[in-house]
Amino acid sequence: xxxxxxxxxxxxxxxxxxxxxxxxxxxxxxxxxxxxxxxxxxxxxxxxxxxxxxxxxxxxxxxxxxxxxxxxxxxxxxxxxxxxxxxxxxxxxxxxxxxxxxxxxxxxxxxxxxxxxxxxxxxxxxxxxxxxxxxxxxxxxxxxxxxxxxxxxxxxxxxxxxxxxxxxxxxxxxxxxxxxxxxxxxxxxxxxxxxxxxxxxxxxxxxxxxxxxxxxxxxxxxxxxxxxxxxxxxxxxxxxxxx
Numbered sequence: 001x002x003x004x005x006x007x008x009x010x011x012x013x014x015x016x017x018x019x020x021x022x023x024x025x026x027x028x029x030x031x032x033x034x035x036x037x038x039x040x041x042x043x044x045x046x047x048x049x050x051x052x053x054x055x056x057x058x059x060x061x062x063x064x065x066x067x068x069x070x071x072x073x074x075x076x077x078x079x080x081x082x083x084x085x086x087x088x089x090x091x092x093x094x095x096x097x098x099x100x101x102x103x104x105x106x107x108x109x110x111x112x113x114x115x116x117x118x119x120x121x122x123x124x125x126x127x128x129x130x131x132x133x134x135x136x137x138x139x140x141x142x143x144x145x146x147x148x149x150x151x152x153x154x155x156x157x158x159x160x161x162x163x164x165x166x167x168x169x170x171x172x173x174x175x176x177x178x179x180x181x182x183x184x185x186x187x188x189x190x191x192x193x194x195x196x197x198x199x200x201x202x203x204x205x206x207x208x209x210x211x212x213x214x215x216x217x218x219x220x221x222x223x224x225x226x227x228x229x230x231x232x233x234x235x236x237x238x239x240x241x242x243x
Contacts, residue, residue, distance in 0.1 A: 002193075003236050005200045012228040015082060022088065023078075023224040030075055030093050034068045070096045070104045075227070077172045083231040099175040106179035107167055114164075118157035122149040162194040163187045169234040189237045200233060 003011075016023065041064040046053040071093060078092040096104055129146050167186040170177065177185075190197070204226050211218035 001236075002196070002240060003232070005203045008200065008229050008232045008236070009203070009225075011232050012083070012225055015085070016224060016228060019082065019088075020221065020224070023082070024220045026075070026078055026090055026093055027220060027223055029090060030071060033093075034071060037064055037067050037071075066105050066108060069108050070101045073104050073168050073171065076168055076231070079224070079227040079231045080169065080172055080234070083228050083235060095172070096175075103171055103175060103177070103179050103182070104168070107171065107182060110179060110183065111161065111164060111167075114160060115157045118160060119153045122146075122153040125149045159194070162197060163190045165190060165197055166234050166237060169231070189241055193237060197233060200229070 041060045045057045045060050073096040074093040077095040078088055081088045081092060125146050129143065164183055164186045166189050167182045170182045170185055170189075204222070207218070207222045207225075211222050
């Protein structure tokens with residue numbers, strides 16, 4: 001049975017009753033650690049404009065993003081445990097650091113490569129727009145086509161990446177599985193469910209606007225709510241797959 005967005009959100013609200021102080025604490029701790037990693041990485045970057053300094057700077061940025069990605073996957077483990085009514089601890093957010101974090105790194109790199117390939121047409125047009133050499137009046141140098149390419153490439157990237165939404169949840173359930181296996185299983189689970197997931201995310205737009213109006217304070221409640229709802233969506237995929 002496929003649950004509607006309203007049913008998934010209702011389940012999330014029910015399970016979070018009485019747990020908001022805990023999940024807000026976990027969210028603040030995760031964000032504080034992410035901020036600390038970013039600050040340390042900024043201090044580790046060398047000064048100057050040499051090739052070596054530029055390489056180290058980019059390397060620090062990549063390592064920072066991967067560490068934050070591993071930490072974020074631990075948060076998925078926490079939210080999945082909440083949705084399954086299991087005992088939860090703040091230490092759950094560090095789960096991925098001790099359970100094959102290399103899987104997270106490989107998954108992140110593969111998904112980045114997929115999105116990059118989807119954006120190649122835009123990069124080509126941007127190159128001609130940035131270095132016109134007399135092409136501003138031609139097809140390749142027209143800013144309208146640059147915008148159109150960006151829009152179409154983004155739509156393509158999003159439509160493809162939707163196939164891999166469950167990949168990190170699948171990792172949490174079985175960290176031993178290779179990254180390519182996780183991607184294949186994710187694509188199979190999402191078959192016929194991409195628009196359903198996309199519609200679920202759109203249903204949170206109003207809350208996102210309220211969060212902006214509250215200067216971000218509302219995110220302390222909205223992020224756990226969205227995260228647990230998405231965890232229920234994943235479980236519903238598994239239930240339908242086992243029928």
